[in-house]
Amino acid sequence: MIHGYIPPHRFLPYLSWTDIAALPDRENTVIVLPVGAIEQHGPHLPCSVDSVISSGVLGKALERLPADIRAFGLPPITYGKSDEHLHFPGTLTLTGPTLLATITEIGESVYRAGFRKLLLANGHGGQPQVLEMAARELRLRHGDFVIVPYHVSRLANSSGKYISEQERRLAMHAGHSETALMLALAPDTVHMERAVANFPPVFPSKVLSADGRPACAWTARDFGPSGVIGDPFGATTEQGHDILDTLADSWVQALTDLFHMQWVTREVESWGYGHQHGHIQQAL
Template identity: 30%
Template sequence: MMFESTTLNDSVSLGAQSADFILDTGSKSGSVLVLPVGSTEQHGTHLPVMTDTLLANSVATQSAEDIADTVPVLVAPPFWSGYSPHHLSLGGTLTGEFDTLLGLLCEIANTGLENGFDALVFVNGHGGNTPLIDAAVSEVGKTHPEVEVLGLTYFELVTDLVESVRESDVGGMAHGGEFETSLMLHLYPELVDTEAMPATYQDEQYELAGSDLVVGGPVSVYRPFEQYSESGAIGDPAVANPETGEQLFDGVTTALANLLKEVQQNNA
């Protein structure tokens, strides 16, 4: 599966449509605009730097495609630069200042809503973007009180499913670990270097901080990433496999598709 195939889905990708088609979709009752938000940052030696962007876009696109027959929905091109200053020391990372990224996200969302959509959903794929997404929801919602604005981080949709499919212990599904590597092996296997997968289990000294992508905590801690892992990957990518990736992808896209249907119904 090549990157282009999920970037421009003929039925739901905004970038594949004409301006008239976009305006027509936005004018329909309960129309939803989805904006995937990823990052360009190091993911260890085995995954590409666009992992978060590729996965957020794939999740958003498949979820929209699954309901496109009944829900007027389009997926904007992914926002590819997340807030990733903690990854800079390991190379391969393109980031921006928080206020700059927030301003860009809001401007893109605001101009997208000029096409008449009744709702906007940010689909985030990078944990470091969580405060950015929360702020964007508030800012865009304040600017467009007539529109329902929502935001989510896709991997938080399947915390229950993870418990039944994971091979790693807690700490094994962190940055570049079993979760993301399994998804990449399912969706983009040609981009995964299975011969070079060094990683370190997440070992956060504060019990109230997060343990991996799907085991969170109330405490946020800032550290340069090399303090967690020499390779830049945290978790256990060695146990990742495409079958687990398929289960996770199906679970995430089903949950998001159901949410999008609910958004449409609430705004029709």
């Protein structure tokens, strides 16, 4: 079946339309849309990393979520905006406008079904701006729609205790944390015997980049032929499960907060994008 990492009882497409119409409190029910990518992740990881991690982490969180917190997952968007990796075979990329339209149209369907809270759980570092644009577009159209675009790995987790200082400052792709998570979520796809370490050169302007990360536009090929931007060595399955567990626990709290919270509401003017005349409701 198509639920993948999302527990079946939390997978919205397994309900009939009459089941969905009968759901209580749809306006506070949180709908989770994992958004990943299919792109190269070096010679040791599969191209599906971002899609696996986004759906795997949120699936684990939905599995642990208390029964009284209403939330459902959607099938993930597995293709993303991955043009910084298009020089490598296996990368399948959408354009920004295509991804923007896809997310926006799914969001409209979620709203049309009576839901008013949508989490865009992003697993790919090359597309947060597109998700933010989609969220803003939907908010402009619907003054009572709460859309949260957020990267799955940005919440509190244990990865910091496993990575080096260089990894913390400069790693961006196929490094220690992603490798550990994949060892936990899809171990058969990881080939550590092929692993290589590679970092970008330190950006020469401390004013523009205090930690040395590139402050200019880049593609993965700019930093060498492997596609790796980090150090996967030392990653273990045990570390991966620890990172996954701590991330999932953080997302349980975040989903709980989203379910209970109330946010600014406003009427939408007939011409679409009006001033926000709203009020903040008190939290339940």
